[in-house]
Amino acid sequence: MNYTDDPSYSMAGAEIVEVILLGLVCVIGTIGNLLVVVAVITTPSLQVRQNVFILVLAITDLINTGISTPFFMICLVHGGWPYKEEACIFIGYVTILCLTTSGLTVNCIAVCRYVTVAYTNPVRRKVIHGRVVIAASAALIFIVISAVLLPVFGFGNVGFNEKLGHCSLKYENQFEWYYGAMMFVIGLICTVTIVPVSYTLIFWIVRKSKISIENMTLASRNDPCNDISKKPKADSPKISNPRRNMSRDELRLSKKLLMLYGLFLFCWVPYTSVLLADKNGTVPKEAHRATNFLLWMNACLNPFLYAWMIQNYRQAYKRILSKLFCQKRFW
Template structure:
């Protein structure tokens, strides 16, 4: 197995080298925190912890792998125009390149089918896309991506260093049949599924323009079973697919039109950057187009700020010493405040329902004490 090639003459200027390297660094610098933010928002923020966003969650994992594994290993190769880490790591790099490509396309297809089911067959949506079935779909898509990427490692072709793109990739000449498999299963079918699904959705929207205008004011409209939020989410996810298509189009066109690699290297370098950049732009699209994602991002920033500041409240000098176990009660707390919990009058369930909306434990304790005092006076 060969991961290196003969010595390459590097005729790049310092400016070209700086631009090629800096653009890759930018992808990682933006992509790592951006995709971590998406994963954290979906995991922590209930409003966007949905079945549909479960596919977005997995897409963000694939993008994070690109930014943390693929790009950092590519930067030294781009600088030196050769692979520096040995044959075994070249194979691993090629494997991750293919896994992230397959998984991204598979999950984009799953997102398109999910949205089409929600819009066209809303009565069956919650039957088909249950949390359990969706989890099985996640695992199946990752499994298919891993198995497809493993094929060159077990004899169906091979991974080697590509001097045109400065990366360890599948050797197209080693196994033409795998190239056909990759072109059909890995690229063509997912793209066609996405295109057909969103065209069908677009046709439904066009035929329901009056209903869509009403959706701007109402949550649900008579004659439909989908909500304004579902329509917005579908439009947002369509934008994600369009961004993916635009970023992947240059490389796809060159692979189809230049099987012998005769196109000038700068065009390949630019197309690789577009392809990788797709992994760092999705978090920004989510934030710009989805209110709930923006709220999730904001909550995470606030949480991080509090963690960094230690979330410590320093009492003023004239504040009285607070007794352990009590909220805001000084040493001269009333007898009622010192009562054991089991001696306090019963609190009705309706009272508890009101009190759990309190913003802090101290507010909750104060609400309890106030109601207890009121009942004692009565």
């Protein structure tokens, strides 16, 4: 068991800074992800199928920031894992489960956004969304269970990782390294393939719709039988184009969710690169610690991106916070 029994042990300056930063991740991330969960549960407009994966992402990030992060801080303070080894293995599996689910959920969110944009018919969209949610959920469960069960059958190892300073995957030898490298590479390949394709199709559909609308408007203006000087009657019904209305809203939302993807790459690519380069155990511990912290930071930032970018979530947050802090009580 990796644990410093020396009573004179004291943290280095870098570890003190890391504990402080992790404390911020724990507090801010727990509050933010809890707000997402409460917002979805208490807001009917957010209880739609395409928000299922946003809820899953918030729950896994909440476990990371609210449970795994405090144990990480305990390891740094004590210089190792101070409890039974079985508990470290359990926390390690929880960390793997949440990180895997969080990473793969980003792909599911992108696919759901594509379905929302591609299918404008509400009935057809609902059917497709249901199929996508079922298929994506099945794939997600299969991958996550496989990632967790492989170490049970001897492929890979879970416990206290000295380089990372917490309970997670262990890669003290090349055999263990292959398991960790395989997990991160498969997850990253899926994300850099599925997400860009989904958003490229979204932008292509919206662009095609915009060009079609512009051509129709131009043809209407050039039509000699169409007298544009005539004003429509006051009681004439206003003709609206559902595709045009959808294009503005969905394109705006898709761009915002694309920023989530950019944040995902910023947080995950550095650590994956360091892990792949450490096949022979030559990469310094400091590189592992610095890039690993980005993974924890990702779980902290996601809910605030929703609050900043998506109006429905922002309104739900304001309503929840106002009830907590601004509600007057009369006795």
